[in-house]
Amino acid sequence: QSALTQPASVSGSPGQSITFSCTGTSSDVGNYNLVSWYQQHPGKAPKLLIYEVSKRPSGVSNRFSGSKSGNTASLTISGLQAEDEADYYCSSYAGSITLVFGGGTKLTVL
Amino acid sequence: QVQLQESGPGLLQPSQTLSLTCSVSGGSVSGGGYYWTWIRQHPGKGLEWIGYIYYSGSTFYNPSLKSRVTISIDPSKDQFSLEMSSLTAADTAVYYCAGGPAYYFDYWGQGTLVTVSS
Numbered sequence: 519q520s521a522l523t524q525p526a527s528v529s530g531s532p533g534q535s536i537t538f539s540c541t542g543t544s545s546d547v548g549n550y551n552l553v554s555w556y557q558q559h560p561g562k563a564p565k566l567l568i569y570e571v572s573k574r575p576s577g578v579s580n581r582f583s584g585s586k587s588g589n590t591a592s593l594t595i596s597g598l599q600a601e602d603e604a605d606y607y608c609s610s611y612a613g614s615i616t617l618v619f620g621g622g623t624k625l626t627v628l
Numbered sequence: 629q630v631q632l633q634e635s636g637p638g639l640l641q642p643s644q645t646l647s648l649t650c651s652v653s654g655g656s657v658s659g660g661g662y663y664w665t666w667i668r669q670h671p672g673k674g675l676e677w678i679g680y681i682y683y684s685g686s687t688f689y690n691p692s693l694k695s696r697v698t699i700s701i702d703p704s705k706d707q708f709s710l711e712m713s714s715l716t717a718a719d720t721a722v723y724y725c726a727g728g729p730a731y732y733f734d735y736w737g738q739g740t741l742v743t744v745s746s
Contacts, residue, residue, distance in 0.1 A: 521674065554732035556675075563724055563736040564675065575734055607675050611731040615688040619667075621674040 522547065522608055522620035529626040534598045540591040540608030540620050548589035552611035555584055555593045558622075559604045567606075568593060595625075603627040630655035632725050632737035639743050646712040650725030650737055651705075658683045658703040663728055666699060666710045668721040669739070676721075681708055715744045 665680035679689035
C-alpha cells in the first residue's frame with residue numbers, strides 16, 4: 519500500500535482555475551470511485567471538500583469540483599481566492615477495507 | 629453538529645504505549661453506520677491513515693501499522709480509542725480522530741500532538 523502521488527506545490531493568481539492531480543494505481547484510484555479530497559489550513563484539521571470522486575458535501579463551494587480518469591483523480595478550483603491558499607490531500611479506498619492518502623499539494627495564491 | 633475531541637498524553641518515551649481517546653459529542657458512535665478513524669500527520673508531512681472501527685466493533689488497520697495498533701470503541705461513553713505500542717521517534721506526529729459514512733470523513737477532531745522522546 520503506497521501513498522498516492524501528488525505534486526508538492528502549485529500556484530495560481532486570484533480568479534484563475536487550478537487543477538491538482540492525484541495519481542494512484544489500478545489497486546486504488548483506478549479501481550474504485552471512492553476518491554476524496556481535503557483542504558487543510560496551517561494548524562487546522564483537514565476539511566472534506568469532495569467525496570466519491572465528484573460529490574460535494576453540503577456547505578462546500580461549487581468552485582471546487584472533482585473528476586477521475588484512469589488511475590488519476592483531479593481536483594479543480596475555479597475562481598481562485600486568497601482564502602484557498604492551503605494544503606490539499608487526496609485519499610482513495612485501496613481494497614480490503616483500507617485507505618491511502620496522497621502526500622499533499624501546497625497551493626500558493628500569488 | 630457532531631464534534632470530536634482527542635485526549636491523551638503529549639509526551640511519551642521510546643518503547644512505551646500510546647493511548648488516545650476520542651470523545652464524540654452531538655451524536656453517537658453507535659448510530660448512523662459511521663466509520664470512526666485515527667489518522668496521523670508527521671511534522672510538516674502528509675496524512676497517514678492508521679485504522680478505523682465500525683460502530684459494530686469491526687476494526688480495519690493500515691497494514692504497515694497493524695502489528696502495533698488496536699482501536700476500540702465504548703458506545704456507553706460515545707468514545708473510541710487508539711493504542712499504539714513499541715513507540716519510536718518516528719511515531720511523533722499530530723494524531724487526529726475523525727468519522728464518516730464510508731471511506732471519507734466529514735467530522736474531525738482538532739488533533740493532538742504526540743512527541744516520542746527520551
